[in-house]
Amino acid sequence: MTPTITLVRGDITRQSADAIVNAANSSLLGGGGVDGAIHRRGGPEILAACRDLRASRYGKGLPTGRAAATTAGRLDARWVIHTVGPVYQGPGSDASLLASCYRESLRVADELGARTVAFPAVSAGAYGWPMDDAARIAVETVRATETAVEEVRFVLFDERAFTAFAAYVDASR
Known part of the structure; x- marks a missing residue:
């Protein structure tokens, strides 16, 4: 099934969804941008769960392109799916x-039974991926990935990101 794609301009930490995707760094221990915002708003439960992941499965950190889930702490979601984007x-x-x-995050969402997933523009902030290309890759990948997720919501922080994603969503309809 291909999920419905919706676009929202705003703060991903304010979204209500089954899962919120975190553009994490490989340490899983918080950072800047989306990662820092999710850890701050979600509270210490997320950091504790990330530390557990580091102690068990990801001792050297979460590899680029992979995804892993934790509790969502105080966020209005059941899970946070952490994924590490590449640096441009x-x-x-x-x-x-x-x-x-995007594929790995949807795979993890399917394992969890999530039906709504909110994504940021992975790698398009501090990791420097050009916004237009990041939007194209995100939308094309979500459209091409077989998943039981019903809604993928791209939550975009500013007008430039929203406009870039809207161009690809509209073009692929």
Whole structure:
């Protein structure tokens, strides 16, 4: 099934969804941008669950392109799905790793039974991926991924990101 894609301009930590995707760093221990906001608003339960993941399955950190779930703490969600996007290194950067973030997050959402998933623009902030290309990869990957998720909501922080994602959502209808 192909999920319905909706776009929201706003703060992902204010969303109500089964799962909220965190554009995490590999340490899983919080950081800046979306990652820091999710950890701050979600509370210490998320950090504790991330520490458990590090102690068990991801001792060296979560690899780029992979995803893992924790509690959502105080967020209006059941789970946070953490995914590590690639850092943009210029032309020739590995777009397959960015696409993998979306595929792997949807795979984890399916394992959890999540039906609504809120995504940020993974790698398009501090990791420097050009917004138009990040939007194209995100929308194309979600459309091409077989999933039981019913709604994928891209929650975009500013007008530039919203406009970029809207162009690809509209073009692929």
